[in-house]
Amino acid sequence: MSGTYFPLHTTLDQDGLKNSLAQNLQPPWKRYDCVDIQYERQNLQSTKGLNFFQALKWSPSGGSIVVLTENQKLTHWPISTTKTDTNEPSLTFDNSGKNAITPSECIYSFTWHPSRNNQKLDSDLIAFSTRDYPIQIYSLSKQQRVSSFYVVDHCERFIGSHCMDFSPDGEYLIAGGTNNFYLFNVHLGQKSPVSTTPTSGHEIPMWEPTLDGVQSSICLNPQDPRTMALGTFNNTVGIYDIHRSRPCQLKFSLANGTGVTHMRWSSDGYGLYVGSRRSTQIEVWDIRYAQDMLYEIKGHNGDTNQRIVFDTLGHEGLVSGGTDGCVSIWKGSQLVEKENVTNQRNITVAAVEKHPFDSSLFALCYGRRCDIMDDEDGFSSIEYWETPFSSLQLLGMENGLA
Template sequence: MFMLIYEAPKYTLPPLLPFLDFPLVTYSEIRASYRNCCIYDSTPDRLNPESRLNSLSPTQMENQGTWMPPPYNLLTPPVKLSTAHVAKDPSVSSNFARLAKWSPDGSVFLAQCENRAFELFGMSLNTKENQITQSMSTLPQASSILDFRWYPTASAHDPSSFCFVASVRECPVKLLDASDGRLRASYKIVDHRERQIAPHSLAFDLTAQKLYCGFEDAIEIFDLSRPGEGTRMHTTPSNKSKDGLKGIISALAFSPSYSTDESFYAAGSFTPSTNNIAMFSDQQETPLMFLQFNPTKPHLLYAAYRGSGTGSIYSWDVRSNVDAPLEILQTPASTNANSKSNQKFRFDVDIAGRMLGVGDQLGNVSIFDLESTNSEVDSNMRDIGMDDAPLVRQPTLVYKAHDDAVGSVAFHPYMPAILTTSGSRHFTNEYDKEEDSSESSEEEDGDASRPSDRRECTVRRPNPSHPVTFDSSIK
């Protein structure tokens, strides 16, 4: 698992996002094979990172009245500052973090581990020599974890809002206290067989009053103030119908705009079809894995696929023709046949909408400069028609972050830091091992052959008799 640091432009702080007093954090990595987390620094002043970060303290920014997004240096790879460990589990041979997300205030981050547990990490700046990432608590779950989402205003400084929702297989959706894992509320999804359904995707609306849960052929909408059952919205008219959005709803994303004209959300299906996004179609017949709108440009939507679409991020402008993507962000893994994978690779866009980060199967992290891509796309739209082929862009910075697959990337909401997770499942062929051991044992026993006392005997089985009729009427 990892975290990064990069440059960003001026951006006026939205009225609903006040600054909180929390410790400053730099880049962290959570490494699967060694079960640890690492902190990386990528600020321009690499010799004295503390002075560089202190110069951008929230107090100074608040006094100036304008919030400045964190700076990022894309010219050089980041430098490791500290390391943290994922808890070991005797029941799991190789425990690693599959996904990690910053809390909305950036004070802590929550990691989803392979051993069916959540692990909460906090940052410490008590020592000047090193920046330590401490594991605060471990929250084990009853079954496999499908997805989780922080409450939009969650903060370690506010116990009432310090919570998150989790989707655990064959369990109701849980609203858990992030400090001790205590169950605050549950929201159940029951199918026609009276079975508990765990959604594959979770999303809060902009008011943080409703929870949207995506599962097979439907989206369940819950009122957070009323635990229990919700309102079901089917994405297809019927099971036999070819209309609508069919299959598992694997991704949900709300447009970050409070305007009534742009108040919508996108839903993506896991079904490999040409119409697996609710708002528009796509040419890639691969399962959709993740959707996200640009925070400062709500009309731009980004989507990631798996399988043959691994390593490419597709971008659309929902104000115009969405039959074809406007732009394709390609990582080096998109041209490598060995990097194609069915693993989820979640990307993230920083709070200013300038940087997009995504990992790949080879352990690399690619950073795209969205400001330069957006300006070139706008100029290109004026010169050519929308029917032309989409622009293909390469990352601004690519660096080796892990020795294993990078499953997720998450930018810190206020600081120049990014969190990434690393790890994948590695399988060994036990059948080949058994064959090798049996062949070696036969070779050892071949030289010392012994006479056997066993006798071969042949048992003759009687021929099956013909069927007998008991009803004389059919003779």
């Protein structure tokens, strides 16, 4: 597999690039394996029981995937490697090692613990947050909860977190709330937060920047894990130092969308990619000079309330799904690759994540709720109902982008 993914299109203008992409009927993508959820019309009595993939996360070592489905289950799929007749490695989902977590309520967010298990090369722990319950850390091998952490409001009700992340050493769990974010010490096992940092309210002086509303996305800087980007459903982003008494370093508001849904840092730790609801652009900000954004990645096709997860590739590279059923790759603001992965059905690709150690290997999922339509809407054909409406896939780029 080549390590070069981004060609220089120095002789093509934007129209020429679009025509080149349209004529490239066989992009250098290889599908290793996929798991489909298929609906059959004759078995449909109502919309209850329909299901689709919503989100996924690679394990820290890349040996497995945890995926969230609409029925509010977290399914853990190990990835196995086998040899084909041509002696090329083939990756498959290991159904024999699959197991599922069924929380009591709606799942708000989930994330892997970064530390490895003593007997295995991969992490065994996953944290998830649900509505009206404490945050739980769950052991996949033991199939049981090993720890829990809670935040309560003034009425002593549990507060669920819409975004969480672990520090790289696994010692702390950072959880977003409403006008506060919380720090839990995982090693000590203390149930309540070891620190609560207000982002808005009377505790913050008038001259300090504030971040109002429900916090929706957390992203730790890869070059400085103390530095954290915190996004809200109010479409604002704040830069914080999680261990300082005056944590808010910078605040800016997005020009597009109605609420931050996903963020990624660039590899150098200076650029921040921000996606939002109901937006067809991904905004790129330089936290050193945040008076104006650096540039917009247009054609993102994110005009939906659904959270669309994207990932970075090398320097100024980005890979993302969208509502058009395609996986797209940009170099800076320039589109360099586009591939429809939904059999031309234009179902929203909700998540695309690269392998933690192999930038040519991706996991993605797409799906949508399927409601029973009248014939006038054009969705009642047998062919439509017998086609998979949701899929979890492993894709690779064998030869880079030609």
